[in-house]
Amino acid sequence: MSRPTIAGVARAAGVSVASVSRVLNGLPATEEMAERVRRAVDELGYVPDSRARSLKVGRTFQLTLAVADVGNPVYVTMMRAVEEVVSAAGYRLVVTTTGPEIVDEVALVRGMARGYADGLVISPLRVDDDLIKSIQECDVPVVVAGNVPAKAGVDTVRANSPKGMALAVEHLVSRGRRRIAFLNGPADTVPGEARAKGFADALRTHKLRAVAQVEAVDFTFAAGREGGRELLGGARDHRPAFDAVIAANDLLAVGLMHELVAADLAVPDDVALVGMDDSELAEQCFPTLTSVNLGSAERGRRAAELLLARIEDGERSPRRIVVHPSLSVRRST
Template sequence: MSAVQTPTLRDVADAAGVHPATASRALNPATRGLVNADTARRVIKVAESLGYRPNPIARGLKTAKSGTVGLVIPDLTNPLFPPIVRGIEAVLEPAGYSGLVVNTDNDPHREQAQIESLRSRQVEGFIVATALLDHPLLARLQQEGVVMVMVNRRPDGLDVPSITPDDATGIELAVQHLADLGHTRIAHLAGPANTSTGVVRARAFRNAVRDRGLDDDPSLLATCRYWTEDSGATALRTLLDAGAEFTAVVAGNDLIALGCYDVFAERSIECPRDISVVGFNDMPFLDKLRPPLTTVAVPHQQIGAEAARMLLDAIADPTRPSRSVLLPLSLVVRGSTAAPR
């Protein structure tokens, strides 16, 4: 029994009655606009009926373009990253690109190895969601002319396109909400001090407290080692064990806020009757908590989509000036906040 012959580009072109070069342009989203719309539709229909699959490697050899970009994620277990990746893919796919995702675990050595591996695969650019403030690797990549877009946070001193949530305004919304409820002593469980997000949100918290004439007490600030539930629980225990008095907590992110819930259960603290909590990110399932978590909502899918658009623009024209976009945030009020007793 003979093997089934895989249809070739020439088979598609012959069946559609066009030159192979025309068929190639029609089947590549990046060049489809060069072909008459009716012709392109006919070629695509014929390709589908024959079961033709374009070979991106062969195409890459001809065009020196791989049609792939690298997505560098610090922690795939953090629920905020999957919707960002979904947003990126939603924009890349129609443009004829696919993303290769790597997870760095916030480890600089692992990140360098992963990025070099992606570069050896000829990716055309990177979307980098790094957490680190100090980032010599990215500075080197920029000097080498690698096309990059920063997502969710931006290291200092790097002139690359970036799309970030408006963290400072988000924290202000949280503090204002608690102040309106009547809280005057509010604690902050800050994100790690070696991340730009942790630093920006902690600074915004101190400013928001001062601006509203609330108690600006350094003993109400604890810094978490990681953006995790365990770190949030450890930070809250530290404040409580030191005898700090407060009626509300603004957590650096939702995972840190979840750590507060663990401590409430351990110590028979009732939320929001004894202590109110506000998170940051609005990750999935927060409405299922008891009580449901009040949080600052970040449009993660929109962040991913905008990052992908910026990267495609930069790939098309590497000389265009880099732009930074701040996305507005909103407060989602649920059951974890109430007036102090």
């Protein structure tokens, strides 16, 4: 009643286990042998046990993508891109979600060690020495979609947020906006920090001063609403001090948009709004959201390629890829 093993197939076909294995793996065999094995396999409904197989050959043919929040549409984009590359290479992709705490990521990388998958793409919100150490010690290749110090010597693919910020500011300035506010995510995260710096730099090149800056507790929609309320807080009854806002990602932007509408401010007439990530949400919301495309799809693709290349050759020197941003202009500006 229980699952047939290769031994059962061998018995049914009247051949040895080695022959069964060979036929199944496409190694040379006589046509008659192949036929007998195939028949027995069909008859018993035999499916090889992938655990035993990968224990022996040392590979699982699975790759893992670890993201912090499946609810964030930017990860959907990335996931699709990664999926495409890895499945073309004959791997199966499994996605796991780490949650917002960095300890989860460290635990994931540690536990990842040989057995669950042949490689890992991880997109951590926060990076600390523990995480880097666990990546370096991990005996299956890891590529980080995010920013990690060069001296860590790990493969990375990251976005150029400062450049992205520059695009956003430039665009708003060209639309005649000068009083630009910023709704960031948590500043103790890698993207949060990068975007804060990028924003400051971009303002400087345009000789502008920040009129308002708020740090949301999270990169989520709810945090965007809350941050929006805070941003508008001082301006309950009069026009706000800003005529444009840049949000650190699309979810925050959309949350903010709701608060703007609730405060009777028209987008883009009263306040222009730029998001970041250019996720599916940017075209789903209303008005459609101008958003900085940080290349999530390309980052996913490149990360997957990097991972495959390193699985192929573990000795190659670590690559650090930066993908360049572009701006998707929509109705919110």
